Amino acid sequence: MTVRVDPNLRMGKRARAKEANRRAILEAARVVFARIGYEATNIRDIIRETNLASGTFYNYFKSKEEVFEAISNDSVKRFRPLLQKVRDEAQDLESYLYAAFGAYFTFLAEENDEAIQLGTPHMSLIGVRVDTPEMQTVSEEIAADLEIALDKIGLGHLDIVYITAAAIGMAREMGDQMLKRRPVDPEATTKFAAKVTLAGIEALAKSDR
Amino acid sequence: MTVRVDPNLRMGKRARAKEANRRAILEAARVVFARIGYEATNIRDIIRETNLASGTFYNYFKSKEEVFEAISNDSVKRFRPLLQKVRDEAQDLESYLYAAFGAYFTFLAEENDEAIQLGTPHMSLIGVRVDTPEMQTVSEEIAADLEIALDKIGLGHLDIVYITAAAIGMAREMGDQMLKRRPVDPEATTKFAAKVTLAGIEALAKSDR
DNA sequence: CAAAAAGTTGACGTGCCGTCATCAATCTGA
């Protein structure tokens, strides 16, 4: 008789427990941050929400900040493949902008879906915004994408860094607003942001010529 | 003989001491945040930087977060009159956008001037971003201004909240980038942001018609 | 000038911090 092995059993018991603990801490942190706010939360609050001992926390994270970063990075990690797909499939600047904003706003809506249903404050509105290196990387990827797309149409001389900053700033701030609306409508938000960005780039191109 | 009274002497000794203490705490906080970072700073660090006793801190602020808010609000308080002037003098949407972005980027550059000279990290890059009620108010003022300006040219039906969010998002993110560049060039940044926003609004108007 | 009010001070009890010696569970390899 052949035995099918659950991939999770591939790892030893030890490794699985480690992953489970890490996950438990992150999940507990999510819950507590939402319940009493990030600033008010201390490490004991987080660990009390799990059934681990206080010392165990430090086997996984150095601080509350590091937990927050890990949560953010998890999001970024899930988002990057979506952006990769956008990059691979986009034909030109316009389609890239629509697809990229679309990916972001849709992702944001989905990430916050549960919180939206419950009416609890969502992560992005918890009141803290950290810029992790992971996020920096995504910025740079977008800048590189834009550079390629702009080069193709002879606009490589535009200020890519500022254009990227403008697009990301729009996405962030509009994303927050989007989450406050009912129903949450990523498509409309996408059209709006993409139109503005595209028109902005065209205007820059015209005045720079 | 008439006696000219220094306005600062108008208040009793007590009231002057209070203001001085408050200021001392805020200034100390600025220094310490810049030196060791916001997260790492604790209340004792701040008051050790003054020559007040630990208990005195609590006569002025409840927490480190409240100090940070007060610092932010001080900035906002200084910025609002500038925006008021912009509002009073702007003739139309275009002049409003140029003046408003100009006011913001210039203000940001000046606020961070000292830090830029010293090469120390500036407040806005300390890594935390809080949205205080004061800032919310400024958002709403800008939204109201835009609504008036857009109404005048028959574009009152556009999504003012999203336009405001887009403009503010651009300003924030581009502002951060601006501060990283040498020389810091608020004028160029202003032109860039105003052009993009204006073209964006025109594009929205066209597609919505 | 004396009584009242305001405000500062730093010592104190409390609770969170991060560490670490101990122990239990898992893994290794013979």
Added chain:
DNA sequence: TCAGATTGATGACGGCACGTCAACTTTTTG
């Protein structure tokens, strides 16, 4: 299969920052 080695969880502990408060000093009031 088992014994020794390794990994990692545990929670008690010393240290430190927290926020409070009774005592004290300075200013204001009448």
